[in-house]
Amino acid sequence: MLxxxxxxxxxxxxxxxxxATIKVVLFKHNTSMEGKHPVYLRVTQDRKSxxxxxxxxxxxxxxxxxxxMPKRTHPDYFEMKVLIEKKISxxxxxxxxxxxxxxxxxxxxxxxxxxxGKMNKISVLKYFEQIIKQLKGTGRLGYAAxxxxxxxxxxxxxxxxxxEFSDITLAFITRYEESFLKRGVKxxxxxxxxxxxxxxxxxxxxxxxxxxxxxxxxxFSFRKYRSIKTKKRAISKEDIIKIxxxxxxxxxxxxxxxxxxxxxxxxxxxxxxxxCYVKWENISxxxxxxxRKKTKKQLSIGLLEPAVEILNYFKDKYYDGEDGYIFPxxxxxxxxxxxxxxxxDKVLRAVNxxxxxxxxxxxxxxxxxxxxxxxxxxxxxxxxxxxxxHISESMxxxxxxxxxxxxxxxxxxxxxxxxxxxxxxxxxxxxxxxKKAPVKKMNI
Numbered sequence: 396m397l398x399x400x401x402x403x404x405x406x407x408x409x410x411x412x413x414x415a416t417i418k419v420v421l422f423k424h425n426t427s428m429e430g431k432h433p434v435y436l437r438v439t440q441d442r443k444s445x446x447x448x449x450x451x452x453x454x455x456x457x458x459x460x461x462x463x464m465p466k467r468t469h470p471d472y473f474e475m476k477v478l479i480e481k482k483i484s485x486x487x488x489x490x491x492x493x494x495x496x497x498x499x500x501x502x503x504x505x506x507x508x509x510x511x512g513k514m515n516k517i518s519v520l521k522y523f524e525q526i527i528k529q530l531k532g533t534g535r536l537g538y539a540a541x542x543x544x545x546x547x548x549x550x551x552x553x554x555x556x557x558x559e560f561s562d563i564t565l566a567f568i569t570r571y572e573e574s575f576l577k578r579g580v581k582x583x584x585x586x587x588x589x590x591x592x593x594x595x596x597x598x599x600x601x602x603x604x605x606x607x608x609x610x611x612x613x614x615f616s617f618r619k620y621r622s623i624k625t626k627k628r629a630i631s632k633e634d635i636i637k638i639x640x641x642x643x644x645x646x647x648x649x650x651x652x653x654x655x656x657x658x659x660x661x662x663x664x665x666x667x668x669x670x671c672y673v674k675w676e677n678i679s680x681x682x683x684x685x686x687r688k689k690t691k692k693q694l695s696i697g698l699l700e701p702a703v704e705i706l707n708y709f710k711d712k713y714y715d716g717e718d719g720y721i722f723p724x725x726x727x728x729x730x731x732x733x734x735x736x737x738x739x740d741k742v743l744r745a746v747n748x749x750x751x752x753x754x755x756x757x758x759x760x761x762x763x764x765x766x767x768x769x770x771x772x773x774x775x776x777x778x779x780x781x782x783x784x785h786i787s788e789s790m791x792x793x794x795x796x797x798x799x800x801x802x803x804x805x806x807x808x809x810x811x812x813x814x815x816x817x818x819x820x821x822x823x824x825x826x827x828x829x830k831k832a833p834v835k836k837m838n839i
Contacts, residue, residue, distance in 0.1 A: 520546060
């Protein structure tokens with residue numbers, strides 16, 4: 396049995412079933428220029444002690460060694476007394492919560508957690524800002540943008556008022572979801588924002604901003620969003636051929652848009668963002684080798700002849716060394732991650748505008764974007780008889796479930812065609828009796 400002792404008053408002895416002792420001490424080994432010593436909590440467990448600084452100091456002549464508290468003659472006696480009692484209470488609660496949750500933590504871990512004590516008081520929107528800053532610092536700008544959108548949506552929902560993690564309940568989450576539905580936000584967008592909100596809470600658990608048992612999403616179901624089918628984005632192989640044959644003025648923006656689209660299609664549906672970052676040094680032995688930014692998977696793609704022709708065009712026009720970018724989207728002066736991402740977003744919008752013009756000229760009814768090349772590659776591969784697992788691997792997906800999302804529209808088309816078999820081409824006639832044909836044996 397462990398005793399939690401607050402040894403600053405003869406009348407105060409809190410006895411929890413905790414295997415640790417907490418005592419207030421004046422740490423005389425350190426002295427400030429004003430002659431003050433810092434006040435620490437000494438936490439002892441299994442005969443090992445750790446000292447936790449609580450943010451106050453006292454001169455030795457104003458410290459009562461018997462009560463381990465400042466003397467009543469101290470000018471800030473009451474303020475210091477309240478602070479010390481608060482810190483003791485916080486440390487005791489941490490130990491007690493671990494005991495209740497049946498978790499064993501060392502005193503050293505408690506020390507680390509206690510140093511994060513201020514973080515436990517952080518509000519939700521402030522914590523969002525902290526996570527966004529961390530994501531940007533590690534170059535995950537796309538993910539940071541998703542968290543920013545989620546933070547802004549919560550701020551709108553709360554009329555720009557910040558709130559605490561303790562305010563997040565199932566009822567809060569349900570009202571937040573309903574606010575999207577009332578505004579007519581698309582289900583896929585709602586899913587992303589709600590999922591990101593849940594991810595933030597998971598981050599808060601890891602950072603010990605909230606307890607491990609905190610789970611307001613426990614009874615919230617995402618199933619209704621996962622069952623929503625994404626709109627068809629793939630086009631037929633015949634439409635791809637039309638785009639490839641469409642004549643453009645060399646060097647024009649429409650010419651570049653066409654080449655970006657076709658290169659993506661010929662290289663297993665390479666994502667536009669990944670195309671922007673590939674350099675000439677990524678080409679080796681007639682293969683394109685790079686790491687997907689989204690999944691961090693290493694891809695090695697054999698280059699088809701049409702893809703090589705596109706590369707030769709850009710090499711003749713824009714080559715500036717093996718460490719230079721292949722496509723004239725990013726330049727060497729685009730150094731900062733945010734600058735690069737802003738540049739990619741700007742070019743992508745322009746390319747998609749040009750692709751819409753190409754679609755109109757080629758009489759393609761689908762909305763043409765760079766992402767259509769990726770979906771079309773997957774669909775054409777599936778129609779050719781490739782296994783979903785092989786398509787998933789070739790596209791650098793983390794799992795086949797992601798690939799299946801790309802193929803859903805294809806599966807529906809196959810079912811629609813098969814369903815036509817029930818149609819009758821001629822009026823129904825009375826069936827004449829026929830001799831039953833002998834049953835053929837199957838070779839096993």
